């Protein structure tokens with residue numbers, strides 16, 4: 001299909017004159033929280049509308065629970081996480097965990113979700129992730145990036161007249177290319193809130209992920225102690241590339257920042273310049 005020249009040439013996003021509508025898409029019902037909860041909380045505090053969408057129901061992510069019981073538990077955890085963050089919505093699609101494929105059926109679910117949210121910004125994983133569900137979520141969102149403006153595709157939901165901005169979460173994968181941030185956000189003032197959202201994901205943060213890592217015995221049982229443990233184990237050193245992106249936005253203060261999230265612009269969708277990205281991402 002041809003390049004949507006008319007759609008990319010339309011006006012820019014400006015948070016001062018409108019609420020932004022952001023949809024963060026993850027494969028599992030804790031992925032958006034891990035990659036984006038801090039920035040999401042800042043967007044929400046500034047009055048913008050944030051939705052998290054999990055493409056699978058998470059029904060494989062546990063060592064002793066499974067199936068409907070696990071999916072229901074994880075759905076409840078997403079709702080508590082959303083409540084703590086103050087975001088508008090957390091939706092979980094009913095596709096099986098660990099079995100996601102980049103099918104036409106799921107592509108259409110994603111096209112529908114992006115359109116119904118009338119998204120200005122869509123955020124998803126890159127397609128070189130270790131987990132097949134993450135990887136295919138990245139592929140599915142890329143496959144939806146142009147189709148969301150094509151009225152004859154999924155005709156039951158009105159096509160967007162303007163292509164959203166598509167972005168990627170930060171990751172550490174080096175091949176074929178390392179993650180290069182286009183915008184970075186300091187989380188120091190919302191770190192406790194991010195940890196509070198992750199703390200709502202009990203089945204993952206305190207049970208499944210420590211079990212996978214062979215350190216289930218390290219998780220404290222006392223609620224306050226385990227939250228502290230979560231904060232400590234979730235803290236990561238800021239990479240030189242993200243530190244440089246922080247310096248662009250925060251100047252000399254960037255050297256003191258301890259926690260950050262960073263995002264890369266996708267080549268598909270609308271491509272705002274650095275100045276516009278800086279303007280609409282929260283500080």
Ligand SMILES: [Zn+2]
Pocket residue numbers: 027028030031131134
């Ligand atoms: Zn995941």
